[in-house]
Amino acid sequence: MRQIGKQHGTAAKDKIIRCIGFYAELFQRHCHLSWSDVRTAVRPFEENVKKMWPNLHEEMKGVADGSAQSLVDIVALNVRTEIAFGKFSDGCTSLAWLTKDNAFLGQNWDWQEKQRQNLILLKITQPNKPIIRIMTEAGIIGKIGYNHVGVGVCLNALRAPGVDPNRLPVHLALRLSLECSSASDAVQMLEKWGVASSAHMLIADKHEAFGVETSAKTMQKILRDGLGRIIHSNHFLLPHPGVVDTKWLEDSPFRVDRMRELTDELNDGPAWDMILKLFEDERNSPASICRYELGSSTFGTLFNIVMDLKGGRVVVRMGKPSQVEEVISMTF
Structure with a gap:
């Protein structure tokens, strides 16, 4: 190591x-x-x-x-x-959508524009563990990505007071999730160790998807809706007794509702090109799914990642997905 x-x-x-x-x-x-x-x-x-x-x-x-x-x-x-204690956080909008024929997972990662120059793509190969690809900030060994057996993870920042250093830090929790062979195994691992602070981790494979909301004291699991979707942004969707959600981004509920509206309109269900298009949406700009660092919106979308967990393909679009600067295509 x-x-x-x-x-x-x-x-x-x-x-x-x-x-x-x-x-x-x-x-x-x-x-x-x-x-x-x-x-x-x-x-x-x-x-x-x-x-x-x-x-x-x-x-x-x-x-x-x-x-x-x-x-x-x-x-x-x-x-x-x-x-x-989570006094500042990065924002983003994530989606998992699993049907009989497809298993898509993706998100926009929103943060301050000046941090764009410090993003890296890691490939990690370890004995007797899945090969991992992670989009992350330089020096951080876990974040958003997938492994070669088809487990993917996304991250939404949440902000609730409290931290427990005896639990697993969020970015390391993401890393260990990608060392698992299934989404269920990853959730069980998180339940075993607990997570040190507030976050939402969207974990999926070709068969299952789970949203895992955490605080320093609690963990709640979100299951797919009737259409096979989990949609999340930057506020708690489930009750966490004793936890105060600061709801630090007023536009967070809008982005969940907007992603649900957009996916509801896909009458034939999810398809690769349409999933990519979802993350380009600029309704309510600058605080939109595809976000801009402008005015009261203090950060913008730095990259978009979409994973086809059944088809074994991944695309990372650097910059805003509506104004792509670079495309990185991968297969597994």
Whole structure:
């Protein structure tokens, strides 16, 4: 695992350094945390990851070695969701749609435009585990992606106070989900360990799909609706007793409703080209499914990913899917 991380760190060194700088400035501006404060907050997470998931800790060590950065800085990137109790988060809109003939999973990932230059695509090969492809921020070893046996994961940021360093950090939860051989196995793994903070993880394979809403105290599972869909954005859809959903993006319910409206209009059910088109929608712009960093909308869509889990194909569209800058096509 150290060697996997070292390859990541070496190849993405400049982006990792910029990524650390990006979050150092962000934590200071939005959370009034110096990077020294962040490093202190990270320690309990590092200790627990080292104890409970030593392979992931070794991989982060390798990233630090390869990029010539401190291990605690790399851990900070990987637990950025947990730092400051979720006082800031990235937004996005995700969709899983499974029918007899198709199994599609996809999302737009929305964040500050300046972070676009620090995105990377990882390919991770480990003995006796599925081959993984992840779209992520440099230095972070888990995020949105798929594995070669057809399990895919998407992420929606949620914001609820509370964090538990004894549970699995969100980005590492995504990574371990992709080391599973089915969506059900991934959900069982998350239920076993718990997740350290609030998030929604949309997990699917060619047969099943589950939305997993988490907080530092709770976990609720969303099942497919009558048409085989799960649609999510950036607020809790299920009740979580004792958890306060800050509903930090006023447009989040609109994006869920809009995706449902658009998919309702597909009378013949899902098809590849139409799934791609869904994520290009700009109704309610700039706070639309395809989002713009403009005015009160403080971040925009940086990439779109669509996975055909039955057909074994994946497309990543860099930039806004309505204004594609680069297309990365993959098969598994």
